[in-house]
Amino acid sequence: MKVKYKNKHTVFPYLKWLIIGDNIFKIISALFASTILLLLGLMVYELIKGSWLSIQTFGLDFILGTKWDPAISKVFGALPLILGTAVTSAIALLIGVPISLGVGLALSEYIPKRYGFVISFLVELLAAVPSVIYGLWGMFVLIPFLRDYIYSHIRALFGFIPIFSGPIYGGGVLTAGIVLAIMIIPTVSAVMRDLFMIVPNSQREAIIALGATKLETVKTVVSYTRSGVIGAIILGLGRAIGETMAVTMVIGNRFQVWPSSLFDAWYTMSAIIANELLEATYDLYVSALMNVALALLFITLVINILSRLIVWRTLRLVRGIAKE
C-alpha cells in the first residue's frame, strides 16, 4: 500500500498539495465554526461580569425580590418579570400550539402537496416579519379591535371569573399572549409539518388496512411523533420567552407581582431590558439589568437545548424506522 501511495506522488506531484489544501480548508472551517462557541462564551462572560455587582449586592434576593425601584431605595428584584415572562409565554402556547398543530396536520395529511406549498410559504412568511412590525400592528390595530369587539364581550359573559374581570385597557397580559402566539406559529407549525411528513406511509397504510377512519389515522401520526411535537412546542416557548419589541409595545409595562386579571398590564424580562438599559444612570442599575439578561439567557439556553434534543431524537428515531 505504502509503495503504491508513494508512486502516486511521483506520478501526480500536485496531489500532495491537494491533500494539504484539504487540511487547510478543514482548519479554516473549524476556526469559523468555533467562533460561534467563542461568541457564546464571551457573551456569558460579559453578562456575568456586568451583573457581578448586582449578584454581590442582592444574591438570591434578586430572583425572589418583588421590588424594582431605581429612584429611591435602589432595590432590584426580578420575580414579577420572571412570572410575567412565564405567564405570557404560557398563554402564547395555549393559543399558538393548537393552531400550529392544525396547520402542520393540514399540510401533511389533508391538503394535496401542490396546493399545500402556498400555505407553507405564507406561514413561513409570517416568521420573516420583524417583531417591531408585530408590535406596531398590535398597538394600532389589534389593541383597539380586541378592546372594542372581543374583551368587552368576554367580560360581559365571563366577568364572574376573576381573571376576566377588571378594567380593560386593550393592551395587557392576554393581548401580549395573542401577539406572541401569532409570532410562534410559523416556527412551531413548520417543525410539526416536517415531523408529520416524515412518518412512513407504511404506518398510515397499516392503520387504514385495519379499518381506521381518517381521524384515527391522524391520531396515529401524531402519537408516532409525540416527543418531537413536544420538542416543537418547547422551541416555540423559547421564542416566546425571548421576544422583546412586540411584547413591550402591547403588554402595558407595569411592574407588579401578579396582575388583577388577564386584561391588566404586566412586564417581562426582555421588555424591561429594552426599556431601561439605555437610560440606566448608575452602575448598580445597569448591573441589575445585566442580571436580568443573564437569567434570561440561561432560561432560553436551557429551553432551546432541551427542545432541540427532543426534536432531533424523534427525527432520528423515525428516520431509522423508515429505513428498516
Next chain:
Amino acid sequence: MRTMYKIAIPIVVVAVVAVSVFAYQNSLPMRTITLNGAGATFPFPLIDKWAAEYHKIRPNIQINYQSIGSGGGIQQHIEKTVHFAASEAPLTEAQAGKIPKTLHIPITIGGVVPIYNIPGIQKGLKFTGEVLADIYLGKITKWNDPKLIALNPGISLPDQQIIVARRSDGSGTTFVWTSYLSNVSPEWNATVGRGTSVNWPVGLGGKGNEGVTALVQQNPYSIGYVEFAYAKKNNLAYGYVQNAAGEFIEPSIESFAKAADYAVVTLPRGDESWSRVSIVNSLTDNKQAKGAYPITSFSYILVYKELNVLPNIDEVTAKALVEFLWWAIHDGQNYASDLYYVPLPPSIIKHNEETIRMITYNGQQLLK
C-alpha cells in the same frame, strides 16, 4: 471614423486628468471633517436639521449624530468616543468627577405637558402640581374628584376612572416630569422620587413619546405626559399647569422660553458643576416667575473644555466643532420653532457665548 477616435480619445483622457488634478488640488484645503455626536433622542430632529443646513454652508463638514439616549450619550462622552454628546440631564457629580472638565451648553428648551383624552373636553383643563402628583400616586382615581372640579369650575367632568399612562422606557422626559412631581409633592418625593425611570405606583407604560401618545389616544378618560412637540403634532388635548406665581399657564414656546429666562440667573459658569441645574427646581418657589411654564427643561450639548483630551482630534477638527457650536446657538436657533423647539432667549445665548469661548485646543483658545 478611426482617425476621429485616434484624436478624440487622447483629448478626453488629457481633459479628464487635468480636471481631476485641478479638483484634487482644490480639495486639499477643503478636507472633509466629520464631527461625531451621540445622545438624547429629544433634540435629534433639531440636530439633524442643523447637520443638513450646516452642510449647505460648509460643504466639507459632515455632522453625524446618533440618537442613542441621554445615558448612552454621556457614556460615549466619558469614553471619549464622540466629539460632542447631547443629554437632557446635566452630568452628575459622580460622572463629572471621572472625566476631564466638561462644558454644558444648553442648545434648546423643552416642555413636558399633561395630555388627556376625555370625550367632549378640549385643551385647557387646569391642573396643579399636587393634583398631578395625586393622580400619578393613585390617590385621585376619578375625573370628577372634588379637587379637579374645584380647579375647573364650569366644566362637567365625567364620573369615570382615570387611566394613567406614562413612559415605560428610561427617558429625560420622565426625569423632568418626576422632578416636577417631587418638588410639588412631599409624598411623591418620599415614595417615588425622580429618575429616568421610577417605581410607578399606578399606570400603563408606553414605549417612547409615541407609545404614551397611542395609549392616551386609544383609551378614553386617560391622562399621560409627553414632550410638547408630540402633543402639538398629534393634536392632543393638553392641560394648563399652575406655576409658583399662582397662574395657570398654557404650555407654549413662549411660556417655556420665559421659564428658561427666569432660570438663567441661577446658571453656573459653563465649566462649573451643572449637576444641580434644573429649570423645574429653580421655578418651584419662584413666586415672581410670571408667565413661566413650570415643567420645562434644557437640553444640553456636552463638550470637553480642552479638546485635546479626545484621542482622535486635530486642531482643524476642534476648530470646526467650535464653529459649529457657535453657529448652532445663533443661526441654528432659527430652525427651532418650525420643529416645535423653543429658540434660546438672548440671555442664554449670551451665557453660551462665554462658555464656547472657554473651549481650548492644547491650551489655545479656539474662538476669540
